[in-house]
Amino acid sequence: MAGSLESKVALVTGGGSGMGRATALIFAREGARVVVADVNAEGGEDTVSMINDAGGEAIFAYADVSRAADVEAMVNRAVETYGRLDCAHNNAGIEGPVGLRTHEYPDDAWGQLMSVNLKGVWLCLRYEIPQMLKQGGGAIVNTSSAAGLVGMRGASAYAATKHGVAGLTKTAALEYARPGIGVDAVCPGFIHTPMFARINVDNPRGEEQASAMEPVGRLGTPEEVAEVVVWLCSDAASFVTGNVMPVDAGFVIG
Ligand SMILES: NC(=O)c1ccc[n+]([C@@H]2O[C@H](COP(=O)([O-])OP(=O)(O)OC[C@H]3O[C@@H](n4cnc5c(N)ncnc54)[C@H](O)[C@@H]3O)[C@@H](O)[C@H]2O)c1
Numbered sequence: 001m002a003g004s005l006e007s008k009v010a011l012v013t014g015g016g017s018g019m020g021r022a023t024a025l026i027f028a029r030e031g032a033r034v035v036v037a038d039v040n041a042e043g044g045e046d047t048v049s050m051i052n053d054a055g056g057e058a059i060f061a062y063a064d065v066s067r068a069a070d071v072e073a074m075v076n077r078a079v080e081t082y083g084r085l086d087c088a089h090n091n092a093g094i095e096g097p098v099g100l101r102t103h104e105y106p107d108d109a110w111g112q113l114m115s116v117n118l119k120g121v122w123l124c125l126r127y128e129i130p131q132m133l134k135q136g137g138g139a140i141v142n143t144s145s146a147a148g149l150v151g152m153r154g155a156s157a158y159a160a161t162k163h164g165v166a167g168l169t170k171t172a173a174l175e176y177a178r179p180g181i182g183v184d185a186v187c188p189g190f191i192h193t194p195m196f197a198r199i200n201v202d203n204p205r206g207e208e209q210a211s212a213m214e215p216v217g218r219l220g221t222p223e224e225v226a227e228v229v230v231w232l233c234s235d236a237a238s239f240v241t242g243n244v245m246p247v248d249a250g251f252v253i254g
Contacts, residue, residue, distance in 0.1 A: 015044025
């Protein structure tokens with residue numbers, strides 16, 4: 001049976017770990033050829049190997065999403081290798097310091113979060129959209145967060161960047177709806193990834209506490225987010241754009 005993305009080309013930033021890796025694998029499962037982009041070459045190459053081992057097609061592209069030249073080269077590499085770009089998951093992100101109140105937040109960390117989490121998504125849009133316009137359409141999914149919908153104590157810069165991604169997503173959705181580019185965002189709740197482990201490295205009760213905050217009583221898996229991303233990129237979601245969609249089992253409504 002043909003996959004939902006047969007003959008499509010998909011790009012994932014932060015594809016070397018966590019939710020980005022899960023999306024890359026599911027893009028490939030659905031028949032897309034995949035460009036896995038990351039600053040972590042080892043993680044990115046491992047994702048490519050996993051895709052190849054499962055019979056899919058993928059390449060690794062080194063890209064720091066906060067650097068325009070890297071992002072431009074990443075999109076060029078996708079087009080040079082596979083001839084087009086149909087789907088993009090702009091997912092790369094960092095957590096920064098956690099547990100500091102707004103007035104305590106360090107200047108350099110503030111700048112770094114803005115560069116990677118917010119400017120990084122904008123740079124991806126800046127280079128992906130012209131290619132999709134040339135082709136007559138495409139689908140883009142940005143990774144925001146539950147912290148892009150509600151406030152989060154001790155994570156002022158992170159929450160500010162993720163709210164920023166939500167605004168950028170809605171604006172781009174309006175601007176490119178007519179030429180046929182869907183732009184949506186996913187807002188994951190607490191998801192079992194290396195980022196979650198880093199945030200809770202000094203808190204042995206972190207998983208228990210986060211699970212208690214999730215109405216379903218457990219963390220989400222990277223695949224539970226990736227399935228939504230891939231659906232948003234499929235033709236089944238052709239009348240969907242501009243959603244900033246919680247994928248959080250009800251966390252933000254509580
Ligand atoms: N884990 C959660 O609970 C959670 C919840 C909501 C949102 N998110 C968001 O989901 C996204 C993925 O997070 P994850 O939990 O899978 O984290 P992760 O740390 O497992 O993976 C993030 C990947 O992004 C890469 N990356 C970091 N900076 C980069 C840069 N400048 N350029 C390119 N790649 C870069 C890392 O090398 C890593 O491979 C992030 O945007 C994160 O903020 C995570």
